Amino acid sequence: MLAPTHYPLEYHDLRLVLALVRGGSLAKAADLLGQDVSTVFRAIQRLEKALGTRLFDKPRSGYSPTPLAEALAAQAQQAEQALARARQHTLGGEQVQGCVRLTCSEAVLQALVAPALGAVLEALPGVELRLHGGPGFANLSRHEADIAVRLCQQPPQHLVGRPLATVPFVLCAHPRLLQGDGGGAPPWIALEEGPGEDPTGDWRRQHFPAARIAHSAHGLHGVAQLARAGLGRALLPRWLIEAPLQVLDEPTVACASTLWLLMRPDCRHIPAVAKVFEGLARHFTTAANH
Template identity: 50%
Template sequence: MFNAATHYQIDYADLSLVLALVRGGTLARAAALLRVDVSTVFRAVRRLEAALGQTLFEKSRAGYLPTSLASNLAQQAERAEQALEAARIGVEQGGEVISGTVRLTCTDSVLQGLLLPALAQFMPAYPALTLELSTSNDFANLSRRDADIALRLTTAPPEHLVGRCLGAVAYQVCASADYARLHPDHEWADLAWIAPDDFLPDHPTVAWRREYLPGVRLRYRCNSMQSVAELVRAGLGVAALPDFLVGNGVQPLGPALAGHDTALWLLTRPDCRALRSVVTLFDELGRHVRWLRS
């Protein structure tokens, strides 16, 4: 229980009030979340601020903006909310429940091609586990402690992280069925090429293209491999894609690009191995993403 400098004892109703106004941003939306009227929320906030002797919200044209104190209380409220939900589920299921929030980062292509199908397999079994997802192409998230787990395509994961290799990933030149049918005998260099832009200068497909098609003109440049795949699927040209994005309207035009494969790594920080929620998600991803590639 939070003990303010004024010795006022914050209770769960106070935390729920602050959380509702932080989430809603206005008195009307907070009232709807709490299922009370607007005047009740207004009076309750004024009473709480008076009891604490501190301002919780600044009124602006955009609504009610939380102060740092309100933001901190809202975070505590979310944890309390999760704990109550975990307790409720534990009573219903008659056993121990995995709960908490785990932050996971991956690229958008791994998210669409591998992670979402895996989550659909096991996340329903963990109703009290909250997953925060972010897409990024680097390891900075884990290094800055912005994330707990990462799924990364690499041949050399950072030494300060721990994890396991889930399997090799190969790349193939691909096109949509319609595009392949319209260009059956064309040389690869004469096709409309779609590729990552300078945001991914060291991508394996970029290295392959520089080696084997150094003079090819790029018709489309994208800042993510998922966008490259979507343009291919739309029939706009060809691209070298990871094998887990092949299918659903995208077909290979040839064998895998020899010498330019990579690997999918499941990584975490050493300190996260003490967190049961992180370990549980890590192990489930290891089983189900591996299963997808088996």
């Protein structure tokens, strides 16, 4: 509980706390605020001193918010949303401004998301996109991103989700692995264990229990690259099958995933995020019907 204090909280204090809750580290909070790390460090020290209480614990893993910091961050989110709505009203009409942070894997970005973003953002000239499309995933629950496009069987229930398409996987390999040179069954390339887009592991273990995993990669794009190099057979979406890979005859009907568009619930009230979410949903729905 916060002890009585005469310090008058300002909006910039709330923004500071919210950025550190979302980022979980000084570096990420500084990036969100457009400031340097030392400025953020001094600011949070001053705020804690002014309030007479800790706002964050500091374990090795980063900055962990206290209950007070979480309460202030919730108030900051409400203020942020109210400010976004007010700005939209002053701009008039459908013009929307703001920053939207979107995360997806490199494979999904290249094949599916990037082609959609051009049309969506062209209609929203006031929206700035911050894209996380590399290895690893920005985490919606930790407020590292606003929108995510994920391949998964079932997304977390606390997120706002919309299924965009069913993505079947097929078994493929380099032609030289299929020439029957007597060396036994070709080895496999697998996705590394972890969160994200892997509907293939259970299917492989069920249909090929003795499969030898020779290599692994952090994402589907990496699996495809290793398969094209002839290092093993792999399960991939058809849009990642390129020469010299050949699709094998083994049926993989049961091996499929779903492409999900996901958003944090609090983002439904932020106009820029909501508009990008709806724009992407419309794009994929239109594409699926043609």
